Structures are given as C-alpha cells and as structure tokens.
Amino acid sequence: MLWINPLKSLKKDNLDFQFERIKVPFCDEIIKFVSDNSILYSKQGTKPVLDYKELLVEYIEGIERDFQILDNIIESISSQRLEIKKGVRQINNVDCSLHFLNNEYALVFFAGHDRRYDAYKYGIVTFEMGKKRNHVIDSEIIFTKESLDLDYNVCNYFSDLFALMNNASNVIELDEIHEDVEKTILKIFRVENKYDLHKNSDFNDFYGIEPFVFLKDKYQTYIKNKIKLELTNKGLNFNSDHIELVRIDRVLKSLINEKKEHIELLGEEIYFTRCDELEQERTELILKLDMEESQLELLLS
Numbered sequence: 001m002l003w004i005n006p007l008k009s010l011k012k013d014n015l016d017f018q019f020e021r022i023k024v025p026f027c028d029e030i031i032k033f034v035s036d037n038s039i040l041y042s043k044q045g046t047k048p049v050l051d052y053k054e055l056l057v058e059y060i061e062g063i064e065r066d067f068q069i070l071d072n073i074i075e076s077i078s079s080q081r082l083e084i085k086k087g088v089r090q091i092n093n094v095d096c097s098l099h100f101l102n103n104e105y106a107l108v109f110f111a112g113h114d115r116r117y118d119a120y121k122y123g124i125v126t127f128e129m130g131k132k133r134n135h136v137i138d139s140e141i142i143f144t145k146e147s148l149d150l151d152y153n154v155c156n157y158f159s160d161l162f163a164l165m166n167n168a169s170n171v172i173e174l175d176e177i178h179e180d181v182e183k184t185i186l187k188i189f190r191v192e193n194k195y196d197l198h199k200n201s202d203f204n205d206f207y208g209i210e211p212f213v214f215l216k217d218k219y220q221t222y223i224k225n226k227i228k229l230e231l232t233n234k235g236l237n238f239n240s241d242h243i244e245l246v247r248i249d250r251v252l253k254s255l256i257n258e259k260k261e262h263i264e265l266l267g268e269e270i271y272f273t274r275c276d277e278l279e280q281e282r283t284e285l286i287l288k289l290d291m292e293e294s295q296l297e298l299l300l301s
Contacts, residue, residue, distance in 0.1 A: 006142035007119050012067050020060055027053040059116040066111045066141050069094055070123050073107065077127050077134050088150060097150035100206040102190050104128060104137060108150055111141060119143040154188065155207055158214050162221040171229055178222045185214050223247055234298060242299060245285040249300050252278040 010017050031046045031053070038045070072092050088097050091107070099106045104126050111121035122144065126137045161181050168174035182194065189197060189211050197212040204210045227246045231238045255262050255275055263271045291299065 004142065004144065004148065006144055008117060008143040010063065010141045011139070012070070017060075017063060020056065023056055024053060024060070027056065055116050059114060062112065062114065062121070063141060066121060066123055069109070069111070070125065070139050070141070073109070073123070073125055074136050074139055077107070077125060078136055079133075095150075099153050100203060101154055101188065103202060108148070110148075110150065114143060117143050119145055120147045122148060153207070155209065158185065158217070162218055165221050165225045168225060168229070171226060174222065174225055174229065178218070181218055182215065185211075185218065231299070236295075236299060238299075241285055241289055245282065245289065246300060248278055248282050248285065252282060 027049055030049050034046045034049065069092075073094065073096070076091050088095060090096065094109050096107050096109045099108070105128070107125045107127070109123045111123050113119070114121050120143070122142050123139070124142060125139045128135045128137060161184060164181070165174055165177050168177055185197070186192065186194060191197060194212075194215055197215060198210070224243050224247060227243050228238075231242065231246070236242070252275065255271070255278070259271075266274065286296065289296075
C-alpha cells in the first residue's frame with residue numbers, strides 16, 4: 001500500500017523486537033540494584049524503571065498478540081480461496097480491509113494504539129491469489145502517527161493527487177504538478193510507459209476501473225485548471241459552466257482542425273457522432289450562460 005507512510009514497521013523475525021525481550025530481565029536487575037542500595041537512590045527510587053518496564057511489557061505483549069493475529073490471517077489466506085471483493089471484510093472475527101494493486105492483494109487490520117511510540121498500529125498481509133492456494137508475499141505490523149481510513153484505496157489516493165492541481169497558482173506550477181502526478185501513477189503500477197496502462201483486467205475486476213482511466217481523469221483535471229488560470233489572467237468572472245464551455249470548444253476545434261487524423265483514428269461514424277455531441281453541448285452551454293457576444297469571444301479566444 002504505497003499511500004501509507006509508516007513511522008515504523010516490524011516483521012516477526014525483526015531482531016530489534018527480539019532485543020526488546022532482553023530488556024525486561026535487565027530492568028529487573030536495575031530495580032533490584034536500586035532497592036538494595038535504597039539509601040543512595042532514595043530520591044528517585046525504582047519508579048522510573050518500573051514505569052519503563054511496564055511500558056515495555058505492554059508493548060511486547062501487544063506486538064505478540066498482533067503477530068498471532070497475523071499468523072491466523074496468513075493461515076486463513078493460505079488455506080482457502082478468499083472471495084475477491086473490495087471493501088471491509090472479516091477474517092477470524094477480525095475486521096479487515098482488502099485492497100488490490102498490481103497483481104497483489106493487501107489485507108489490513110487495525111491493531112490498536114501503542115503507548116510506547118504514541119502511534120496507531122496496523123497489521124498488513126500482502127498476497128497473490130492462486131487457483132488452488134494463495135501465496136503470501138509479506139506480513140508486518142506498522143506504526144502510524146495518524147489513524148488510517150481502512151476504506152481508503154488507491155482510487156481515493158489518485159483523486160487526492162489530482163486535487164493538488166487545484167491549488168496551482170500559475171500554469172508553470174500546474175505543469176510541474178501534472179508531470180509529477182503522472183510519474184506517480186506509472187510508479188505505483190510499476191510501468192515505464194503510460195501506454196502499458198491500457199488494460200489491467202484484475203484491477204478492473206476489483207475496483208471496476210481500468211488504470212488507464214486515471215491518466216484520462218488526471219488530464220481532465222489538468223485542462224480544467226489550466227483554463228481556470230487562463231480565464232483568471234483575462235480578468236473574467238467565471239464558474240464551472242464557463243470552464244466546461246471553453247474545454248468543449250477546444251476539443252471541438254481540435255477535432256475539426258485535425259479531421260483527417262481523427263477520422264483515421266476513430267472512423268467516420270464515431271468521428272461525426274462525437275462532433276455532433278460536442279456541438280450540441282457547446283450550444284446548450286452558450287444558451288445557458290447567455291453572455292454578450294464580446295464576452296463570449298473573449299472567453300473562447
């Protein structure tokens with residue numbers, strides 16, 4: 001889940017976690033030493049060490065329970081073919097959120113709040129779906145400063161990325177954000193060329209959307225924001241209908257100016273149908289906005 005930026009993560013064989021266990025008897029030795037020398041250490045006593053030991057034991061026991069839940073989930077994933085569907089589900093009475101990206105499923109569950117790191121804990125298991133048996137790729141406990149919305153998926157993540165373009169103050173800044181967003185899309189789907197995103201049937205089956213659609217949505221957001229900035233520079237008052245009219249007008253002009261190329265790409269029937277549809281939408285918006293001719297010319301110039 002690339003949209004999660006954990007503060008810390010733990011795997012079951014993590015040596016740092018194993019070292020935490022050694023600290024407990026060491027705390028007992030310090031407590032005994034301080035108690036045996038109470039005259040020298042009467043001011044502080046053993047309370048600081050006892051507090052630390054309590055925090056440490058709570059942390060260790062909590063992580064051990066989390067790993068046990070992980071093991072149970074891994075066993076369930078490995079021993080049965082899970083129903084493929086988006087959203088929250090339950091496994092062994094544990095509420096989980098199932099996600100899919102690039103041929104891998106990620107199952108996430110909330111593991112509570114950790115006092116030691118003052119962070120939220122989540123368990124994550126990534127796996128591949130097999131015809132007879134599923135293959136577990138990885139499992140870990142992660143810590144985050146902010147709680148996660150377990151319904152939040154990669155589609156929501158891209159929507160938030162696209163929204164960054166709404167805050168651009170000029171076209172240069174907008175272009176930079178637009179380029180960074182496209183790079184992020186390609187990185188997340190692990191492809192080098194945007195044309196490789198044309199189809200991913202598994203992703204489409206899970207989310208009901210093809211990855212290539214994200215490029216289209218990104219571009220639409222870019223165009224609308226570019227038009228918004230251009231209209232602002234012209235000193236015009238505008239709303240979403242004005243922006244949509246400019247967008248449709250430009251698409252229509254592009255289709256007409258490059259008629260031969262578009263007919264070769266779309267075919268005559270689709271080309272002329274598309275032109276008629278855009279012309280109709282353009283006319284309806286002009287009537288709706290009811291602008292003076294001079295203002296309309298400035299808007300569409």
